[in-house]
Amino acid sequence: MNRSRERILARVRAALADVPRDEEPAPVAVPPGRAATDGLVDLFADRLEHYRARPVRVGAADLPEAVAAALRRRGAGRVVVPADLPEEWTSRCEAELVADDGLDPAALDAVDGVVTGCAVAVAATGTIVLDGGAAQGRRALTLVPDYHLCVVDAARIVADVPDAVARLSPVRPLTWISGPSATSDIELNRVEGVHGPRTLEVLIVSSPGTGA
């Protein structure tokens, strides 16, 4: 195996004989993304709607009722939550809450949905990024259940992809989610809902000072 490593590296070096040995990698000018403006929350909500991800905007005080209402609408009787989900978020829920303590895939498949927060959200693309940090849990949690209710604090919404990349740490496993699972494999027409959650709902929580 080590011989193959040396062989490939030697072949790469031989192939690059035209590159001066003392050449340093050239810096690349990268155009910035969309500038941050006041309308980020509107833009984010618009993009989510485009994906049929059903955004709902709520004030911080109304969040517990909004979570309960969303689960009620969905008819979700048993939902899984990350162990560190703020208790207040689900304080008005009638649904049975299952805190994740390492449930196996079959157990995750048996619940009606999952409620999480997120690390960052991207307005320009309507993307939610989970990094396994606070209120998000491990990756399987937001994958196996068929319904994902995600709470996005408006303060976490950034303008464009470069801002999100800058805020995230690759040390954590990351999942970028843009709408429900979908496929374009049949005649290149988009169909929502394949293996990942077929329904994604987003509660955008305006917090003081974000202008949201």
Place this chain on the structure above:
Amino acid sequence: MSRTFLGMPPFPKAAEAAVADAQLRHNLHRATRTIRRTRGRAVAEVDDWEALRAAGAAIKDRTLRHLDRYLEQLEEAVTAAGGHVHWAVDAAEANAVVTELVRATGHREVVKVKSMATQEIGLNEALAEAGITAYETDLAELIVQLAEDRPSHILVPAIHRNRAEIREIFLRAMADWGRPAPADLTDDPRALAEAARRHLRERFLTAKVAVSGANFAVAETGTLVVLESEGNGRMCLTLPETLISVVGIEKLVPTWRDLEVFLRLLPRSSTGERMNPYTSMWTGVAPGDGPREFHLVLLDNGRTDVLADAVGRQTLRCIRCSACLNVCPVYERAGGHAYGSVYPGPIGAILTPQLRGTASEADAALPYASSLCGACFEVCPVAIDIPEVLVHLRERVVEQGGRPGERALLAAASWTLGDERRLAWAQRAAGAVRSLVPRRLPLGPAAAWTDTRDLPEIPAEPFRDWWARREKEDGR
């Protein structure tokens, strides 16, 4: 198992058969027209698309010009994050490495995320020989696998199938691979997607080993990136205990921040979306979240040959978006199978002959599978000048004598044109027999050229003779 491309006729023959298939042409026309429109909208929304495209090209060039150091950096970072790195010179070695890794787990089944690299090396077939079953989980790959078909598009391998055909394939073959399709299955895309979901659900929940490729590998951090839509990728990358990723050495980007460019370029150029539904990024192993064991297999398999060619090197910038296929007039009519490779379309016409060489008739024909219209270059998100590389490869084919007719013709032309007296003689000779020259060539390889064109008329008197006569007459 999907069939391999071995023994495929060269492009002109395969394309002729494909063009005669009205259903195929209809399917392709519909699908490529749809995606061209969606892509156009997604790209037009980005003000500085051209600058972004230039940045993508520059980052890839930077990577390729210093690939040795980035490969070593990647290896170090992946290892530090708890992963294992393997190196494979060619397809046989990569297949052997993966087979051995799967065997070591004690399991005989793997779930797969759609990956061009594993198709290129024929991994599924190699695993089958070792008694290991590989289950494709991408919807289009599933269709191809169930139909024992071959992929015909980089992004949508079953683009040549319409919904009615897919329904029939599901009804016929799903039972052989696991949960059967419901008997009352319709050809509504939603119903077909639902059937795929049910068919694969149990498989995902119990899978112990997964095999994937990667869209990007970040040298600086050791992070691997997979973009997908359906969630089958997340299933494979998250639920199993062991993950094996086979990645071409050209998939590297130097730094974490470089991803901001490619995450803007790839989804818009590929599926025409602002962002694809799911992107997974992982660095080695994360305790308590996802696979406990991670193996990265770095694949050469001809890539260093591409790297060694200063003109052809730009081919390795490719991020497999498949936009060039969707705009190509030749691809739209001939379909993907005619290219005889897992890489069809314009990018395949330059990548395959460089990876495999141009020794075989089929591979030597590929650089000619183009009208050089340049639409592929226009849409390429990393600005690969595909026409330039096509012409470069044609030169190579002619030099090696791969097309003897063309070579003899060029040799004769150079002999005639290289000497003034020989040229004058040839022109007079042609003028003398002009009434005998047909409008179409009856025989030989050049006859095809005149299927759609008339031969130019030969003037009665060569220009140089007319000029000499005129001078003489003037002087009188």
